[in-house]
Amino acid sequence: MTAARISVPVRLPGALRDLAGAGPVVRIDVPAGATVGDLLDALGRDLPALERRVRDESGALRPHVNVFVGTSNVRDLALLATPLIPGTEVYILPSVSGGGID
Amino acid sequence: MSDDAGRTWSEPAKEADAAPVAFPPSTGTSLRDIWQLRLSPTEPGVVYAGVEPAALFRSEDGGHSFHLVQGLWDHPHRPTWHPGGGGLCLHTVLPHPTDPRTLTVAISTGGVYRTGDGGETWEARNKGIRADFLPEDPYPEYGQCVHKVDLHPERPGRLFLQHHGGVYRSDDDAASWTRIDGGLPADFGFPIAVHPHRPDTVYVLPLHADADRSPAGHRYQVCRSDDAGGTWRPLTEGLPDGPCHASVLRDAFCTDQGDPAGIYFGTRDGCVYAGRDDGESWTEVVRHLPDVLCVRAAVL
Numbered sequence: 531m532t533a534a535r536i537s538v539p540v541r542l543p544g545a546l547r548d549l550a551g552a553g554p555v556v557r558i559d560v561p562a563g564a565t566v567g568d569l570l571d572a573l574g575r576d577l578p579a580l581e582r583r584v585r586d587e588s589g590a591l592r593p594h595v596n597v598f599v600g601t602s603n604v605r606d607l608a609l610l611a612t613p614l615i616p617g618t619e620v621y622i623l624p625s626v627s628g629g630g631i632d
Numbered sequence: 633m634s635d636d637a638g639r640t641w642s643e644p645a646k647e648a649d650a651a652p653v654a655f656p657p658s659t660g661t662s663l664r665d666i667w668q669l670r671l672s673p674t675e676p677g678v679v680y681a682g683v684e685p686a687a688l689f690r691s692e693d694g695g696h697s698f699h700l701v702q703g704l705w706d707h708p709h710r711p712t713w714h715p716g717g718g719g720l721c722l723h724t725v726l727p728h729p730t731d732p733r734t735l736t737v738a739i740s741t742g743g744v745y746r747t748g749d750g751g752e753t754w755e756a757r758n759k760g761i762r763a764d765f766l767p768e769d770p771y772p773e774y775g776q777c778v779h780k781v782d783l784h785p786e787r788p789g790r791l792f793l794q795h796h797g798g799v800y801r802s803d804d805d806a807a808s809w810t811r812i813d814g815g816l817p818a819d820f821g822f823p824i825a826v827h828p829h830r831p832d833t834v835y836v837l838p839l840h841a842d843a844d845r846s847p848a849g850h851r852y853q854v855c856r857s858d859d860a861g862g863t864w865r866p867l868t869e870g871l872p873d874g875p876c877h878a879s880v881l882r883d884a885f886c887t888d889q890g891d892p893a894g895i896y897f898g899t900r901d902g903c904v905y906a907g908r909d910d911g912e913s914w915t916e917v918v919r920h921l922p923d924v925l926c927v928r929a930a931v932l
Contacts, residue, residue, distance in 0.1 A: 578650070582650070582651050582654075586654075586662035586663065587651060587654035587655055587657075587662050587663065588655070588657075588660065588661065588662040590662060
């Protein structure tokens with residue numbers, strides 16, 4: 531018996547689309563019950579050059595990149611442990627920050 | 633990377649499975665910034681990257697992929713290095729001009745470290761550098777906030793160093809340091825650079841320390857010594873009268889390979905100045921750039 535899987539649409543910002551060699555949305559298959567971290571793991575297997583612009587080498591989200599499940603920023607939820615919601619898009623967005631002296 | 637002097641750029645690692653500079657999982661650390669890229673003068677294809685948090689990486693394929701220099705990462709001092717104002721960075725990499733196994737690096741704040749065995753083992757080399765910002769022992773083995781170090785390739789045993797308070801020279805492969813800032817308008821600054829053809833000629837750009845981090849006297853004065861730090865002369869002809877308030881960062885200063893040499897520096901308010909006659913007189917090259925982080929000269 532095969533575990534149920536879901537296909538999650540991931541919407542990409544323009545800067546990452548050429549790395550994906552795809553349009554604005556890529557679909558990633560993950561098991562039902564998977565988390566954002568699982569999704570990014572699967573993304574990294576298919577498109578490593580894209581994934582490492584979203585997470586650093588320790589697996590943490592990069593400072594100026596935000597991931598939303600639907601309209602919720604995972605930084606306000608459980609970060610990478612945030613569960614995916616079947617039928618709901620995931621957005622990868624460069625955040626409105628950076629460019630200053632930090 | 634660019635093979636046409638910056639007109640076009642490619643990203644060799646774009647399609648690669650791994651980032652070119654990345655900490656191995658065993659470190660539990662992630663890269664924040666790359667502060668310095670330096671080609672080896674003795675080993676073709678070897679490139680060093682000094683990074684934040686303070687670590688050294690080495691590439692043997694022209695910068696396509698790098699590995700962590702584990703010997704420095706494992707140094708017992710490392711857990712007690714502290715970030716300077718710019719972060720805990722390894723900002724200076726000085727390969728020996730003839731011996732590929734010898735390399736000097738500088739860390740803020742850790743100080744100068746040197747390897748003679750290709751990076752396996754490293755020794756702190758800060759003897760004589762006074763750390764005014766430490767309350768007890770001002771001459772610790774390490775912990776100095778070294779800002780920049782330079783050497784002349786024909787005289788690699790002599791090094792010049794700009795510290796967070798104090799300019800120094802070593803004549804013994806960095807084993808000990810002597811203060812040489814007498815006569816300078818300020819002992820603080822970031823860059824230091826040796827003339828490309830005259831090993832006794834060295835340049836600094838003095839800044840006020842700490843509370844008012846601006847050019848000494850509120851005008852840019854490139855100070856040159858022609859006797860290895862014995863005496864200094866300010867070179868200001870053609871530089872603005874001031875008042876100037878923007879400082880000059882550690883890599884925003886360089887020489888070219890000409891004789892006489894061109895000397896170049898950029899400011900945090902986006903101006904770049906050139907002194908094409910060993911720095912005797914200056915012209916403004918460009919203004920209104922963003923914060924100038926790095927200036928390098930090339931012949932086209």
